[in-house]
Amino acid sequence: MTFPIWRAAIAGLALAGLVNGQAALAAGACTSSPAHEAFDVQGLKSELMVTALSCNMQDRYNAFVTRFRPKLLDEEGALNAYFRTTYGRGAQREHDDYITQLANVQSERGLKAGTAFCNQRAAMFDEVAVLESAQDLSRYAQAKDIIQPASYETCAAPERALHAEVRSRSRARAAHTTRATRS
Numbered sequence: 047m048t049f050p051i052w053r054a055a056i057a058g059l060a061l062a063g064l065v066n067g068q069a070a071l072a073a074g075a076c077t078s079s080p081a082h083e084a085f086d087v088q089g090l091k092s093e094l095m096v097t098a099l100s101c102n103m104q105d106r107y108n109a110f111v112t113r114f115r116p117k118l119l120d121e122e123g124a125l126n127a128y129f130r131t132t133y134g135r136g137a138q139r140e141h142d143d144y145i146t147q148l149a150n151v152q153s154e155r156g157l158k159a160g161t162a163f164c165n166q167r168a169a170m171f172d173e174v175a176v177l178e179s180a181q182d183l184s185r186y187a188q189a190k191d192i193i194q195p196a197s198y199e200t201c202a203a204p205e206r207a208l209h210a211e212v213r214s215r216s217r218a219r220a221a222h223t224t225r226a227t228r229s
Contacts, residue, residue: 083184084124089148089192090183091118094170096152101164106171117180147195155193 091111098107111118129137129144156163170190177183 080124081128083188084121084128085194086187086192087118087121087184088125088145089194090170090174090187090190092145092148093152093167093190093192094174096149096156097164097167097170100153100156101168103168103171106175110171110174114174114180114183117183120180144195151193151195 094107094110098104125141126137129141133140156167159166174183174186177186
C-alpha cells in the first residue's frame with residue numbers, strides 16, 4: 047500500500063467513526079472512558095434481552111432492568127453523548143443502527159448455538175442477580191465476552207474539528223484526483 051492510499055484509508059476510517067485522532071495517540075487508555083463502559087453495559091443489556099426473548103425469561107430480564115435502571119439510564123446517556131459528538135445531526139440514526147445491529151448479531155449467535163444457547167446464556171441472569179452495585183455491573187459487563195456489531199473507538203468521541211479537517215482534506219484530495227483524471 048502506498049503512502050497516499052494509506053492516508054486515504056485512515057481518513058475514510060475516521061469519517062466512518064471507527065478511528066479518532068485521540069485513539070490513535072493513546073489506544074491503551076480506552077478501557078476507562080465513559081463511552082467504553084456504556085458500550086459494554088449496552089452490549090450486556092442487549093445480550094440479556096435477546097436471551098430473555100429467545101428463552102422465555104422476560105421476567106428475569108425485567109428484574110434486571112428494574113434493579114439497575116439508574117445505571118442503565120446513565121449509560122444510555124453516555125451512549126447518546128458519544129453518538130451526538132461523533133455523528134452530529136446523524137447521531138440518532140447511527141445510535142438506532144447500532145442498537146439494531148447489536149441485537150441482530152447477538153440473535154444470530156443464538157441461532158447458530160441452537161438449543162445450547164439458552165443453557166449457555168441463562169446463567170448470566172444468575173450472575174447479574176448477585177451483583178451488588180452499579181460498579182459491579184460495569185465490571186461484569188467489561189469482563190464478559192459480549193459480541194458487538196462493529197468496532198467503535200471509545201477513548202473519547204472524535205472532536206468535531208477533527209471531522210471537519212478530515213472532510214476538508216478528503217474533499218481536496220478528491221477534487222485533485224478528479225482534476226488529474228480529466229487532464
